[in-house]
Amino acid sequence: MQFCRYEKKDHVAYITVTRPEVMNALHAPASTELNECWDDFAADDDMWVGVLTGEGDRAFSAGNDLKYTAELSRMKPEDRPAQAFPKGGFGGLTSRFDLFKPIIARMNGFALGGGLEMALTCDIIVAAEHAELGLPEPRRGLIAGAMGVHRLPRQIPLKTAMGFMLTGRHIPAPRAYELGLVNEVVPLAGLDEAVGRWVADIIRCAPLSVRSTKESALRGLAMSLEEVGSARFEWETKRRAAADSIEGPRAFAEKRAPNWTGR
Numbered sequence: 001m002q003f004c005r006y007e008k009k010d011h012v013a014y015i016t017v018t019r020p021e022v023m024n025a026l027h028a029p030a031s032t033e034l035n036e037c038w039d040d041f042a043a044d045d046d047m048w049v050g051v052l053t054g055e056g057d058r059a060f061s062a063g064n065d066l067k068y069t070a071e072l073s074r075m076k077p078e079d080r081p082a083q084a085f086p087k088g089g090f091g092g093l094t095s096r097f098d099l100f101k102p103i104i105a106r107m108n109g110f111a112l113g114g115g116l117e118m119a120l121t122c123d124i125i126v127a128a129e130h131a132e133l134g135l136p137e138p139r140r141g142l143i144a145g146a147m148g149v150h151r152l153p154r155q156i157p158l159k160t161a162m163g164f165m166l167t168g169r170h171i172p173a174p175r176a177y178e179l180g181l182v183n184e185v186v187p188l189a190g191l192d193e194a195v196g197r198w199v200a201d202i203i204r205c206a207p208l209s210v211r212s213t214k215e216s217a218l219r220g221l222a223m224s225l226e227e228v229g230s231a232r233f234e235w236e237t238k239r240r241a242a243a244d245s246i247e248g249p250r251a252f253a254e255k256r257a258p259n260w261t262g263r
Contacts, residue, residue, distance in 0.1 A: 001018075001033050001037075001084040002029075002032065002033065002131075003017065003018060003019055003029060003030035003033050003034075004016060004017050004018055004020050004033050004034055004037060005055075006037045006040070007046055008044075008046075008047060009048065010049070010203075011046060011047060011048040011203060011207075012048070012049045012050070012051060012203070013037075013040075013041045013044070013047045013049070013050045013051070013200075014050075014051045014053075014124070015037045015038075015041070015050065015051070015053075015147070016052075016053050016054065016055055016110055016253045017030065017034070017053070017054045017061055017091075018055045019054075019055070019065075019234070020055045020056040020059070021070075022058035022063070022065055022067065023054075023058055023062035023064040023110060024054035024056070024059045024060065024061040024062060024115070025054060025059075025063055025064060025065035025066070025067075025068075025114075025115075026061060026063070026064060026065055026114060027064075027065040027068040027069070027090055027091065028085055030091075031085050031086055031089075031090060031091055031092055032085075032086050032092070033042075033092075034088075034091045034092035034093065035086035035087070035091075035092025035093075036087040036092070038050075038088055038092045038093055038096065038099070038243050039088070039092075041101065041196060042096075042099050042101065045262055045263070046064060046262070047101065048101065048102075048202070048203060048207045048210070048262060049101065049102050049103075049104065049199055049202050049203065050101060050103040050104070051103070051104045051106055051195060052093070052103060052104070052105050052106065052118065052119075052122060053105070053106035053107075053108055053191075053197065054108060054109065054115075055241070056108070056109070056156065057108055057109055057128070057188055058108075058109045058110065059108070059109040059110040059111075059112075059115070059183070060105065060106075060107045060109055060110065060111040060115050060119065061110075061111060061112075061114065061115030061118060062107055062110055062113065062115055062130065063112050063113025063114035063116070063117070064090070064113055064114045065208055066140065068100050074212070076229075084236075089101055089146055089147070090114045090117055090118065090146035091114065091118045093121050094114075094117050094118060094120075094121050094146040094147050094163065094238045095117050095146075095147070096121070100211040100212075100214045100215040100218075100235055101207075101210075101211060101213075101214075102123045102124070102210055102214060103122040103123055103124075104122060104123070104124045104126060104195060104198055104199065105119040105122040105124070105125045105126070105127075106126055106180070106192075106195045107119060107125055107126065107127035107128060107131045107133075107173070108128050108131070108188065108191060109128065109130065109131055109132075109133070110131065110132050111127075111131060111133045112132070112133070112134050112135070112136055112170075113134075113135060113136060113137055113144065113148075114146050116133050116134060116144075116148060116152075117135075117147055117148040117151070118146075119133070119238040120147070120148060120152060120155060121140075121151070123148070123214065124183045124193050124198055125176075125181065125182045125183055126182075126183060126184045126185075126186070126191065126195050126198060127173040127176065127177070127182045127186075128173065128185075128186065128187065128188040128191050129133070129173055129174065129185050129186065129187055129188070130173070130188060131172075131173040131185075132170040132171065132173065133170065133171040133173070133176050133182075134146050134164065134168065134169060134170040134171055135148050135149070135152065135168065136163050136168035136170075137168070137223050138165075138166065138167075138168050138202075139168040143161075144165065144257040148165075149165060152164070152165060153165075154221075155180070155181055156179045156180060157179075158183050160179060160245065175217060181212050183198070184198075186262060189256070206239075206241050206242075206244040206245075206247075206248055206258070206260050206262075207229075207244070207260060207262040208238055208239040208244055208245075208262060208263075209236060209239055209244070209245075209248075210255065211235040211238075211239075212233065212236040212238070212239045214235075215233050215235045215236070216228075216235075216236060219231070219233060242263055243261060243263055244261060244262070244263065245263075247259060247260065253259065
């Protein structure tokens with residue numbers, strides 16, 4: 001991997017964007033690499049939780065690499081490298097609607113444009129107190145087209161979201177916490193410990209129960225309560241037939257910690 005680092009440890013996949021010289025901004029080749037990481041994470045049954053972050057302490061990701069894009073615009077069309085973003089979307093993540101393993105954004109600094117769009121795709125955001133979030137695309141003649149204009153109004157009040165999106169203003173991490181956009185804000189020195197606590201609490205739960213919960217919650221948002229009551233979800237069907245659904249009650253009755261297998 002040239003633009004990111006992919007590590008696996010104790011059922012957790014750690015994906016780090018390694019372009020600190022451009023504040024971990026992404027171009028198409030970087031998104032393609034990240035897409036490969038997310039493909040592997042999705043396919044590996046031993047990976048139960050994902051953690052996404054950027055290298056260094058300045059930026060989670062500053063979004064699309066606009067300097068790279070500007071350089072391409074000066075080249076003759078026949079000389080430009082292919083710029084197609086992967087099927088998974090920006091960072092290989094923003095267009096994934098079938099990945100129900102939990103993902104934590106370890107927000108170590110600026111999360112702007114596509115960087116925030118990746119974080120909005122995650123289930124939990126733990127931010128360093130100096131982090132700033134924003135969708136400044138209109139200031140560059142663009143829009144937050146990697147689902148940011150759709151996800152942000154679904155995650156904070158509409159008027160508040162419109163205020164930030166139409167102006168390109170930044171959201172300081174403490175304010176993002178007040179709005180419910182961020183789960184926890186901590187000093188940078190305590191960021192890894194805080195992320196570790198969230199990871200540990202998720203790992204304590206049965207993996208298939210976690211995936212079923214995520215799928216049911218997200219897919220249910222587009223349904224009425226009556227529709228949800230009769231809907232059938234893939235991961236809930238798998239959970240009901242899994243050995244872990246027997247292990248959980250048995251471990252409780254035997255007053256011991258459950259031994260989850262994810263199967």
